[in-house]
Amino acid sequence: MVYQIVRKEILENLMSLRFTLSLLLTVSLFAASTFIFVDNHRQQLDDYWNKTNENLSAFRERSAQLYKLAFYEQHVYRKPKLLALCAGGFEQSLPGHFTFDAFAVDLPQLAGQSNFTLPRFADVDWAFIVSLIFSFIAFVFAYDSICGERERGTLRLILAGATPRATILLGKYIGLILTLGIPLLLGLLVSLIIVVTARVGVVGPAIWTRILSIVALSFLYLSIFVFLGLFVSTRTARSSISMATLLLVWVVLIILIPSLGRLISDRLQRSPTAEEFERAKSEAIRRVDNAVSAGKFGKNAGRRTSNREECNPPARARYANAGADAVNQVIERHHSRMVAQAQTGRYFTCISPAVVYQRMSEAIAGTGISRCVNIYQQIKQYQVQLKEYIRDRDREDPDSLHLLFDEEHSVAEWNAISKRPVSFDTVPKFQERDLALGKSLQLAIWDIGLLALFNLVFFAASFVSFLRYDVR
């Protein structure tokens, strides 16, 4: 029986104008956005490789003298990702330029072709199309599925048969999901065909799994709206009222609540201002300087001349490293506070499934804020690796003092680190690593749970109200 209801629903939907319109709208959106994406992506990749090669060749020059490797300010850029097609994560307006040497990482900066005079906008990516357009289409299909049949009188006829109400609801649900699946899958297919034929990047198995999980979770997301639509449809007697209600629900859930993020994060968690940040930095430096005067790092730590015999290099090294560490801590704290501020806004807007879906697809695609944080942490790890490497190679040089610290002049003049050339191939280079799929899913697990919970709640609601629905 379920099969028959599903079949009837799908056939009926397929013939309707709304289906034609949704198909046209979504498929053309998918196609247009993918064309633009492919073009942009190609250009961004060129740009990225130019900048990265520039950085690497400058880094290579430094390998003529081992100590210089530690002091070279590396420029690392966020690599454009193919999966940004699924969820761009607003990366255009997020900082994507990281500068660091072996001792310190600066705050990430905005990079590339970001245009600050533009109004804030969303990239038209899959996440955008699914979370905004498809949720809307789900409502457009679902609004009259119960009350519309009641108005036409067909609901009574079905119920007069031996079909249980649960079966009808299930049939309608499956029918709607399948109907929505047609434009969604068709659109995704078009999009993927464009990407694959344009050969902008290798679509490997790892990317396919991610894409498939995003598609699967998109259905989980859409199912919320189908349930919600069915629920409202069973609560109302007339389909026009049902549509009005659903439209306003959509407005609140999809547009208004996500927009509150900024307001909430501004109120709940202020990130420190630039002045406070500078003050904290100078405070940290002052504390280390006080420690020097107190003789904490050893004798003569504050003394610096070009002759190393006159100074106390180990003490100086301890002092310089303590200073660098103190500043690093301040920067790191500032950065994590900024991230925390942005995340607070998102936590509190999680009542909107659109926000949850957006965050989840970002996590799986490996884009967005969490990627910036990830790169930042990887740079920290890389610094350790680089220092380790320099220390290792330095041991081979008997003339050197074997002291690696953040003061280029002293290191050079005192020969604190070897000045011998090293082969550039052995030098560790920074390479951004994507999170493994398991890790990404772990990041997304709460969001997936939340989507499932939404499903459950609206399923229960629609089920109960349909059981009690008055078909007269």
Place this chain on the structure above:
Amino acid sequence: MIWKIAKKEFLLNLMTFKFALGTVLCTVLVAVFVPVLADDYQQRLQKYSQQVIDNEAKLRQVKAYRVLTPTIYRRPQVFSVFSQGLEKHLGDSARIDFGMIPEINAAPAELNPYLSVFPTFDVLLIFKIVMSALALLVAYDVVSGEKEQGTLGLTLSNRVARGHILLGKLVAGALTLAVPTTVAFIVGLLLLLSFSSIDLQASDWVRIAVMYIASLAFVLAVYNVGLLFSCLTRSSALALVLGLFFWVLAIVVIPNGSVYLARRIQPVETAEARDKQIRSLEQEFKQDLSAAYDQLPPGRGSEYDAGGPFDAYGPMGGVFNYYTVICAPSRVESWKKRVQIEASLKMKYANKLWEVERDYIRGLLKQTGLAKNIGRISPTCLYENAMSALAGTDLPDFQAWTATAGTYRDSLIAYIRGKTDNLRSVSYFTQSTEAERIEYEKNPESGRELRDRVRRRTKPLNLEDLPRFTYATGVTQGLRRAGTDLMLLVVFNILFYSLSFMAFQKYDVR
């Protein structure tokens, strides 16, 4: 007759569920969020006044014209509550210095870049989404619904012109939609006025009035689109579906898609390319400066205070930003030359830097302009443009502010030149007297002690006649900018109404 139809329609609309729901939702949202937004504005205003006070306090400590580099701030706009525009996106301060010309820039670094993932939230958002949805819901069954009920045939069997019926329906729709708009506006304004720090001038009321008209025009535009669909279709369900798809295009797809498209059509220069140019100019500046200094007799032999009240890193670095407390008289001439060279080089490079910056920004503005023009096919974008122009939070207003800041820089430089005999006077860089300087040269060991004495003796400059920075958002300019978009909105209305008129003339009422 028109009036009768309008009255009937209006009363029928008032009784509907959708009307009640839309009105209540809109009013509640406005009532809840206007206080929050107004409080946000108040906080920004407080920060602004604090910054201005801090700047004044620093001005009172300045002891030489050379270190007179005040910072000016842009006052947050009251109507950012209604339309936030670019208020939180763009920089709102400028350092006035020989070394730089103010130009539009991104919001200061203290603003968290990660917050850019959030959309803006203002009263405009509530209006443009909720009210347009309501307009659509009111309009979709105006004609096709009556046909379905059979009442349209009855009406037309009388001696009523079709044009009159449609006009009556338009009037009824306008009246119906004016109710929630008016209520929301009044509620919002009352709540806004209840804040003590907010008081509105006469010109503000003009802007509010035009904002109200713009809102009505926008809502009516959506209503007219719904009317057209209603006249084109035979069933109201069909009209609704068509209307909904138009709505989602106008509200969601076009505003985002236009920007996405514009970024593709009109790519901008990368920030790195500009930064590279700027860095090389800075390098060049430093080289030029030291080359010019090398030709002078050494100018040290003086005691100075690093920094000064306006201690900040300018585009050229803060290295040169110190106040000379005292110097040896034999060095005075050399110092004079030094600071003159410094000032002229700074100005020269300020122009060069500005050219780089301006070219970069010109590219950005082109892209933004294109995005704006593409967006103009959607009434939502027209409405947004008009509202932000009226609120004074749009790009041209920031440009005007920046231009005023540039003029202020010129007047400040002229002021300093006037006070210091075109930078030739000693008072440009020090306040020490001839006698003190002689004493300093005679007795170089006591330099530090003498410096402290002179520092205590010298008073800050009397800056009473310093030109002050004032900027008032041009209301007429704002109105003019909004005028274009308002006109387009009216054209949109007329176009869609005449289309529905034509469709209705041929409408089959059976």
